[in-house]
Amino acid sequence: QSALTQPPSASGSPGQSVTISCTGTSSDVGRYNYVSWYQQHPGKAPKVMIYEVSKRPSGVPDRFSGSKSGNTAFLTVSGLQAEDEADYYCSAYGGSNNDNYAFGTGTKVTVL
Amino acid sequence: QVQLQESGPGLVKPSQTLSLTCTVSGGSISSGGYYWSWIRQHPGKGLEWIGYIYYSGSTYYNPSLKSRVAISIDTSKHQFSLKLNSVTAADTAVYYCARVVSSTLHFDYWGQGTLVTVSS
Numbered sequence: 212q213s214a215l216t217q218p219p220s221a222s223g224s225p226g227q228s229v230t231i232s233c234t235g236t237s238s239d240v241g242r243y244n245y246v247s248w249y250q251q252h253p254g255k256a257p258k259v260m261i262y263e264v265s266k267r268p269s270g271v272p273d274r275f276s277g278s279k280s281g282n283t284a285f286l287t288v289s290g291l292q293a294e295d296e297a298d299y300y301c302s303a304y305g306g307s308n309n310d311n312y313a314f315g316t317g318t319k320v321t322v323l
Numbered sequence: 324q325v326q327l328q329e330s331g332p333g334l335v336k337p338s339q340t341l342s343l344t345c346t347v348s349g350g351s352i353s354s355g356g357y358y359w360s361w362i363r364q365h366p367g368k369g370l371e372w373i374g375y376i377y378y379s380g381s382t383y384y385n386p387s388l389k390s391r392v393a394i395s396i397d398t399s400k401h402q403f404s405l406k407l408n409s410v411t412a413a414d415t416a417v418y419y420c421a422r423v424v425s426s427t428l429h430f431d432y433w434g435q436g437t438l439v440t441v442s443s
Contacts, residue, residue, distance in 0.1 A: 311383050
């Protein structure tokens with residue numbers, strides 16, 4: 212299962228919105244709703260922000276939202292705040308025949 | 324609150340075997356509903372899924388690493404382990420252990436990560 216494709220960078224001013232794409236195939240993103248998004252600050256472990264395409268774990272601000280269209284998933288961060296500056300990775304399940312998981316290439320979000 | 328902690332040597336010689344252990348606290352490693360996983364991150368790069376294990380011992384591996392990887396579990400010690408043999412400099416990375424929720428297939432708890440350097 213190949214890595215999912217994300218743009219290397221995205222940016223926005225405080226209060227604005229930014230949307231990150233995650234492109235897979237009809238065997239992973241397009242087939243299953245097991246798409247999740249992770250935030251990683253420098254030197255820290257990743258933290259789940261979205262799972263099953265659009266569900267937010269307890270404690271994650273509702274500024275974070277997820278969606279999917281065809282083979283591409285999206286993470287939108289609304290009302291950008293300074294602490295949102297981080298790397299973001301998507302992940303998708305590709306089925307047991309595809310030996311399970313792929314992560315995205317990662318997107319660096321910069322708050323201007 | 325579930326916590327995971329990686330442990331093991333930070334330096335491994337080329338051609339040898341990398342061995343790491345993840346200790347789980349605050350939750351049961353032997354209850355159903357979760358897989359126990361290893362993920363790595365090469366310096367300055369993205370995340371790479373290595374594999375995971377169920378409490379029963381069933382394992383699933385990344386095809387690109389499958390020939391060199393073994394993940395095992397010791398429920399009595401609340402631990403699961405990673406062995407990666409025939410390592411090269413390309414295996415230098417931060418290694419994370421994480422819990423996967425089996426019904427939603429996402430990684431909900433992560434260890435802090437441990438840097439393993441392959442060098443003579």
